[in-house]
Amino acid sequence: MNITTYNRRKAAGKCVYCGSVEPEPGRVSCKSCSIKRSKKYYHDxxxxxxxxxxxxxxxxxxxxxxxxxxxxxxxxxxxxxxxxxxxxxxxxxxxxxxxxxxxxx
Ligand SMILES: [Zn+2]
Ligand SMILES: [Zn+2]
Structure with a gap:
């Protein structure tokens, strides 16, 4: 994902990772994406x-x-x-x- 996509999704009030749902309050990603990413991080x-x-x-x-x-x-x-x-x-x-x-x- 490039920074343009990130900013566009963020500006549109969508999760920056999937771009399809609203992020959790105070965050830039939705719940499922943050779980996915934290798991990925853990296995990184x-x-x-x-x-x-x-x-x-x-x-x-x-x-x-x-x-x-x-x-x-x-x-x-x-x-x-x-x-x-x-x-x-x-x-x-x-x-x-x-x-x-x-x-x-
Ligand atoms: Zn998401
Ligand atoms: Zn000690």
């Missing part, structure tokens, strides 16, 4: 790659500055990657998770 490898790069950069930044890689607020325990509170939170979560999923197979 490029988008996911950028997202994971962002997360790993954040993780890395925290790691090198000795900040908890989970909350990013407290300083990490000596030699660790997480602060005490996060370590406890995660171990409690894992314990809970394991006991929930510990079904005999």
């Amino acid at each position: 490898d490029e988008f996911r790659k950028r997202l994971s790069e962002y997360h790993s950069k954040k993780y890395h930044d925290r790691k090198v500055s000795g900040i908890c890689t989970v909350c990013g607020k407290a300083s990490a325990e000596h030699g660790g990657l997480k602060c005490k509170a996060c370590t406890m939170k995660i171990s409690a979560y894992m314990k809970n998770y394991n006991s929930k999923n510990n079904i005999c197979k």
Whole structure:
């Protein structure tokens, strides 16, 4: 879709993606198009790659500055990657998770 189509549809008060129905209030696209596009976004490898790069950069930044890689607020325990509170939170979560999923197979 080029910018002319986009602007024409927008000016006409139609969804900029399908051009056939009215967009949702305060948006430029109708509901079905926004759902379609968000799904597309989610399955977009490029988008996911950028997202994971962002997360790993954040993780890395925290790691090198000795900040908890989970909350990013407290300083990490000596030699660790997480602060005490996060370590406890995660171990409690894992314990809970394991006991929930510990079904005999
Ligand atoms: Zn639409
Ligand atoms: Zn933390």
